[in-house]
Each structure stands twice: as C-alpha cells, then as structure tokens.
Amino acid sequence: MTQTLQRPMPVAERSVPKPRRRITGGGLLSVYTWLIMAWLMVPILVMIAFGFNDTKGRFNQRWQGFTFKWYGRLNEYPELTRALLLSLGIAVVSAIVSGALGTGIGYALGRYRFKGSNTLNGIMFSTISSPELIMGASLLTLFVSLNVGTGPATITIAHIMFSISFVATVVRARVITLDKSIEEAAADLGATPWTTFWKVTFPIILPAVFSGVLLAFALSIDDFVVTNFTAGTYETFPLWIWGSSRMGLPPQVNVMGTLIFAIGAVFAIITGIRGRRGSRRAG
Amino acid sequence: MNRVKRQLAPYLLILPGSLWLLLFFVVPMFTMLSLSLQEGDVVNGYRFTFHWQTYVDAMEDYRTQLIRSLIYGLIATVVLIVLAFPAAYWIAFYGGRRKSTYLFLLLLPFFVSFVLRTISWKQILADQGPVLSPLRDAGLVPDAFHLLGSPAAVIGGLVYNFLPFMVLPIYVALERIDPRVVEAARDLYANPALAFRKVVFPLALPGVFAGVLMTFVPTTADYVNSEVLGGPETTMIGQVIQKQYLVNSDYPTASALSFVLIAVLLIGVFAYARALGTEDVMKVAAR
Numbered sequence: 001m002t003q004t005l006q007r008p009m010p011v012a013e014r015s016v017p018k019p020r021r022r023i024t025g026g027g028l029l030s031v032y033t034w035l036i037m038a039w040l041m042v043p044i045l046v047m048i049a050f051g052f053n054d055t056k057g058r059f060n061q062r063w064q065g066f067t068f069k070w071y072g073r074l075n076e077y078p079e080l081t082r083a084l085l086l087s088l089g090i091a092v093v094s095a096i097v098s099g100a101l102g103t104g105i106g107y108a109l110g111r112y113r114f115k116g117s118n119t120l121n122g123i124m125f126s127t128i129s130s131p132e133l134i135m136g137a138s139l140l141t142l143f144v145s146l147n148v149g150t151g152p153a154t155i156t157i158a159h160i161m162f163s164i165s166f167v168a169t170v171v172r173a174r175v176i177t178l179d180k181s182i183e184e185a186a187a188d189l190g191a192t193p194w195t196t197f198w199k200v201t202f203p204i205i206l207p208a209v210f211s212g213v214l215l216a217f218a219l220s221i222d223d224f225v226v227t228n229f230t231a232g233t234y235e236t237f238p239l240w241i242w243g244s245s246r247m248g249l250p251p252q253v254n255v256m257g258t259l260i261f262a263i264g265a266v267f268a269i270i271t272g273i274r275g276r277r278g279s280r281r282a283g
Numbered sequence: 284m285n286r287v288k289r290q291l292a293p294y295l296l297i298l299p300g301s302l303w304l305l306l307f308f309v310v311p312m313f314t315m316l317s318l319s320l321q322e323g324d325v326v327n328g329y330r331f332t333f334h335w336q337t338y339v340d341a342m343e344d345y346r347t348q349l350i351r352s353l354i355y356g357l358i359a360t361v362v363l364i365v366l367a368f369p370a371a372y373w374i375a376f377y378g379g380r381r382k383s384t385y386l387f388l389l390l391l392p393f394f395v396s397f398v399l400r401t402i403s404w405k406q407i408l409a410d411q412g413p414v415l416s417p418l419r420d421a422g423l424v425p426d427a428f429h430l431l432g433s434p435a436a437v438i439g440g441l442v443y444n445f446l447p448f449m450v451l452p453i454y455v456a457l458e459r460i461d462p463r464v465v466e467a468a469r470d471l472y473a474n475p476a477l478a479f480r481k482v483v484f485p486l487a488l489p490g491v492f493a494g495v496l497m498t499f500v501p502t503t504a505d506y507v508n509s510e511v512l513g514g515p516e517t518t519m520i521g522q523v524i525q526k527q528y529l530v531n532s533d534y535p536t537a538s539a540l541s542f543v544l545i546a547v548l549l550i551g552v553f554a555y556a557r558a559l560g561t562e563d564v565m566k567v568a569a570r
Contacts, residue, residue, distance in 0.1 A: 029373040033385070036370045040392045040446065043403035047395060050406075061406060101300035112293035120301060127308050129496055131504030131548070133521050137528055137541050138311035141318045144534060161307040164300050224398045224507065229528065238398045245402050245511075257399045264394035272387065 044261065051254030059248040070251040077252060083240035084256055087221050090152060090236065094159035095217035101160070102167025102216070103209050109168065110175025124165040135162060136229030143230070150232035158230045159220040166219065167212035174208035211271065218264065319538035329535070337539045345523050345540060352520040353547065355434065356503030359441040360449075363498050364491060366442065367449035371490075372483075374450075375457035386454070389447050397444060401511045404440055405431065408512065432514025440508035445501065449494040456490025457483070492559060500548050520544055 054065035075081050105124070109117055127135070139158050143150055178201070186196040224238040231239055241253055319337060323329035342349075374385045392400060407414060408430040418424045430436050460483060468478040506521030513519075520540065527537035 026373065026377045029369055030377065033370040033373045036366065036446070037385075037388045040389065040443070043400045043407065043443075044392050044395050046407055047399060047403045061409070061411065101303055104296040104298075105300040108293040108296035114290075114293040117293075120297060123301075123304050123309065127304065129500060130545075131501050131521075133504045133506065133524060134541055134545055135308065135311075137524060137537065138315040139307060140528060141315040141534060141538060142307070142311040145314045145318065157307055161303060164303060168300065218393070222393070222396050224396070228525070238396045241396065241398050241402065249402065253399070257395055260396075261394045265391060268387065268390075268394070272383065 047254050048258045048261070051251055051258045053251060053254075055251060057248070058250050060251050060254065061248075070255045074252055074255055077250060079235065080237075080240055080244075080250075080252060080256070083235045084237045086152060086234065087237040090156050090159060091217045091220040093156050094163055094220040095213045097156075098160045098163035098167050098216045099209060099213035102164045102212055103171050103205075105164065106168035106171025106208075106212070107175055107205070110172040110178070124168060127162060127165045128169070132162075132223075132225035136226035139226070140229045150230050151234050154230040154232070155227050155234070155236065158226050159216075159223060162223075162226060163216035163219050166215050167209075170212040170215065171205060171208050174205050178204060207274075214267065214271065221260070315538045315541060318534050319542055321535055323535075325532045325534070334535070337535045338543065341536050341539045342543065345520065348518050348523050349520045349540075349543065349547070351518070352503050352544075353551075355438055355441065355509075355517075355519060356499050359438050359445070359502045360495055360499040362438070362442050363445060363449040364494065367446060367453055367494065368487075368491075371450045371453035371457055375454050375460075376462070382458075386451070389450055393447065398507060398511075401440055401444065401507055404436075404443065405511050408436055431512060432517065434513075434517050436512040437509045437517045437519075440512045441502045441505060444505075444508065445498045448497040448501075452493035452497060453487060453490040456487045456493075460486050488559065492556070495555065496552060499551065503548060504544060 050060050050063075051070060052066050052068065053060055053063055054067035054069070055062075056064065105120065108114070109120065136158065139154070139161075140150070142148075143154055148154065182204075183196055183200055186200045187193070191199065222238065223236075224242065227236050227239060228242070235243065237256070241249060244250075244253075317331060318329065320331060320333050320335070321329040322332045322334045370389075374382055378385050406412060409415070410429060410431070415424065415428070415430060419426065419428070464486075465478055465482055468482045469475070473481065504521050506519060506525050509517050509519040510522055524537050524540050524544070527533045527540065531537075
C-alpha cells in the first residue's frame, strides 16, 4: 500500500519540477488524496464482495463464505431481471434521442451567435443545477394535470429532458475549439455546407457526441429520484432495489451492480485511452 | 436565399431540443406553481382559487424539516469544501501526466447506482456491521450507540455521494493557475502560506463557487440519504415532499413545499454570490 501511495511522486517531479520545490506538502497531500479515493471505493468493494457471499436466505448481511453461484443464478428474480432490462431499454432510447437533440443545441451554441442563445443557456444551466426532486415533482404535476398515466414512456421523456443539457454542454465545448479554417478549406474546394458538415465537421466532433451519449446513458441507468416520480407502478433497476431493500436485497443485486460497474469502467477506460491517442495524433 | 438559410440554421438546430426542454422543464414549473394554488383532491378534482393558505399551513407543519435540510446541506457543503480542496490541489499541482487517471479514480464509484452505494453504506454502518461490532466487542462504544439514524450518518452519506461534484470544479479552477504566478509570489518574499492565501485561493474561488452550487442545492433537496441512513429525527424536506406527492397524493401541499424549497435555495445561492462580490464568479460558474 505504501508503495502505491508514493509511486506518483517521481512522475510529478519529472513533469513540473519547479513548483514541487515551491509548493510544500506534496507528500502528505498525496497520502490524503489516496485515502479519499480509497474511502470512495469502500461501499463499492463491499457491494462486489457480497456478490460472492454464500448467504443462505435473502438477507445478505453477514459473510458466510465464498461462492460463484449467484453469477450462475442471475435470473432467479424475474421482476429484478425485468427491471434491469427496462432500465437498459430506457437508457438506450434516452441516450440516442438526447444525443441527437443535445448535439443540435450544442453545435448551434458553439458555432452561431443568435438571438435567444442566452435564454437557452440559462434554461440549460437551470436543468443542470436544479434539484432532481424538483424536476421529477414538477413533471409529475404536468402528467397529473394532463391526466397522462405514468410509465416507461414518461420515464424516458424525463430522462431525455435532463440529459439534453449535459450532451449539449459537452458538444458545445468541442465545437468552440473547432478550427474554422478546416471547414473554409472544404468550402473553397467546392463542398456544399451539407457535405462539409457530414464529411468534415461531424467526424471531428464525433468523439464529443459519443462522450455525451455515454454520459446520457450513465445518467439514465443510474437515475432514481426523477424516475421515482415518473414511473407509476413500473420499476427500473434502481427503483426495484429501493422497493426491495426493506425485505433484504438478494446477492443477485450485488452481482448486477458489479457487472454494470465493470462494464462501465472498462468502457470509460477504452474511451479514455482512445481519446488520449486521438489528442496526441492531433497535437 | 443562402443568407436566410444561414440565419435560420441555428434555430432549426436548436428547435427539437429547446421544444423538449420547454415542454418538459419550463412548462412543468408553471403547472406545479398553479397546482400549489389550487384547492381540491385527487378524487374530486382541483379548482384554481389562489389558495395561499396552503403555503401558510405547509410552512407551519414542516418548518422544522426545511430548516434541518438547510442546516444539513450547509454542513455537508462546508465539509465538502474542506475535504475536496486538498485532493483537488494535489491532483492539479502534483498529478503530472496522471491527472486524468486520478480524476477517473474519483469518478469510478459513479458506475454504481446512487441507491446501491447508499444502501451499501447502510450495511457498513449497521449495528451488526463491520464498523460498529468490533468497536462494541472491544468495549469502545456503549451498546446503545448507533450510527444509523444519526445526523452524522445522513450528512456523511451526503458528503460521500457528492464529493466528486466539489472536487472537479475546484480542480478545474486550480488547474488553470500558472505555476509561475505562485513562483512570482514566492520571489516577492511571500511564505508558502501567504502565497496560498493571496494567490492560489483567490484564483480557486470560482471553482469553489461552482462546487458549492453543484453540492449545496442537491444535498439540501436530497431525500435518499436521509431515508436510507437516517431515522425519525433526521427527516429532511425532500422526504416530506416525496411522501406528499407519491404516498398521500396531496399535490397542492407538495407543490407549495417544492416552491418554498426552490425559493429558499435561490435566495441562498444569490446571497452567496453577492457575498463573494464578484460577477466573474457567476460567469465562471455559468460556463
């Protein structure tokens, strides 16, 4: 453990040699930061560990020995499996739709100056910073006033709503840094604006669009608060966990959580590495 | 023709997305406001009567929970600044080439559902859990000592769940600081503490402000942590609102409480922005 704690120091020394001498306390701070990271991981590790717990009943609280059997018996609770599939379906639809709508907004805000852009920025800022409770509750009042029954459709509507601003923010950040001369070169070579967009601009902003879509997917599959208000009698994965936690969560929940965690982490690492390679090539 | 097309282009691009935000974010705020002033119930329907009494009654009944939420949110935010600043500082100034790896490690827990993480804490902090039972066996804490149900558990959960939202904005602000500025301060005979206080900290303030915005608002309005980790003595306003909407279906009261919460949060955020005294802070936060 101490080895991992001290390892980063030489790297820091190599890349920014001077400030290290000037700004004191780096050693203690590194220990502190690693402790924070370890603390953040504690409940995750507990969750992963108890997916391997050879527990007898549904109460998965005390360690009773190691087993792989829950990975084989993943589908033992049909409602749980159904909830996970519903979550996945909603997340896919929400990620695609909010990806498209958010890219439109992000591109427009990054590229053009137009009347109303400040208002749009303000609304986006409000959706990002307003509490989920308020967004979920207000949507429920809308659906109640319109006499619309809540279910998968209303959950998806809500998820798209809170994801659009995140996608737009990510895409706008990339569009702002775009080198306009590349597009002008395409236009000089006789490309129509339409061709220029699809052949030149879009491939450049594609990584940003992709990160936006991934973010929207993650936001949707993890969401509890807004979903709780817009789900009616339907249950997504987090809602099932919430509803069943009083009766004890079966180890299958830990296994599914572990699998989502592993897939998400691997995905993020791959995108991270690809992004770094891309930026190195560009720089 | 082409000019018109160019002028229309941004509007066509934003049209579907803005319409979505208008219909499902802006309009619902008004239906909620309207519902808070209506009288009636689910069975017989509602009539709009400018019924301000709902607000008066709601405040009388749930003032304690509202004030408690604000206190919890405030404490959690202060603890978050204290915990997050050193970590953000170390990553920004000592992270070197591995900065993004460290940030990734901070975000890693977010691949597990918020609800699942909080329930996992409940398991850890339980009376029979890995923290309390060895302490009790060793006689270090009395038998009647519980972690769950205490304000500390709720605030701890809030801090845990929102830490990255404080670290990231502070990191972004610190990362922009040119190390040479700090060196200049040192060359002008500022000791490390003074250089930090006069140079580094002021430059990091926009990040702290953004972090406060990203954490104070959601922690105050949270109901998951207090529901899972808290007890009857730690009920927060979010739990009340949630229950009024989803269990009691008392929509006017729930909507009135929601609006009081929004108003209080907005006042808090603007007062804080005023107290910091800079418009730059607002601008940076809005970016």
